[in-house]
Amino acid sequence: MDKIKNPYLHLHDEGYNCFACAPWNPVGLHMEFFEDGEDIVSFWEPGLNYQSWLNTLHGGIQATLLDETAGWYITRKMQTAGVTSSMNVRYRHNVPAGPGVKLEIRARLKETRRNLVVLEGSISHDGQVCTTAELTYFTFPQEKAKSDFFFCGCELEKDAQ
Helix, strand or coil: CEEECCCCHHHHHHHHCCCCCCCCCCCCCCCCCCCEEEEEEEEEECCCEEEHHHHEEEEEHHHHHHHHHHHHHHHHHHHCCEEEEEEEEEEEECEEEECCCCEEEEEEEEEEEEEEEEEEEEEEEECEEEEEEEEEEEEHHHHHHHHHCCCCCCCCCHHCC
């Protein structure tokens, strides 16, 4: 499993402040991502400030975790920018929040149709899949990704040295 280098860190002064992955966002999730074979994976520890019911991770935060991990699939595996076109989330089991809780969030390819990419996502806790999603992304040609979304490629940290 190899860590993915965040390709947007150099845009701090231009306003990059993603709620999910900007490391300096004071209220953000500070997600980091790894390439695990064909999957993109993130490990995240949900603090109590992200709960809904007592010790339960808010469903909107779960959707954000899934959406962001799928977005990083587009960034790393497709080497372009994309936007979420649709997302269908299934909340199967309670996802806990609080000290010591560690979650695994995964995204993998289901199918590609021209510029639409369909992904499957999951959130697991202690080996149990708690939440799943099917996400469709509209992807952009690389020229548009570069000009409109400042995308200049995404590499693994080991390759960036």
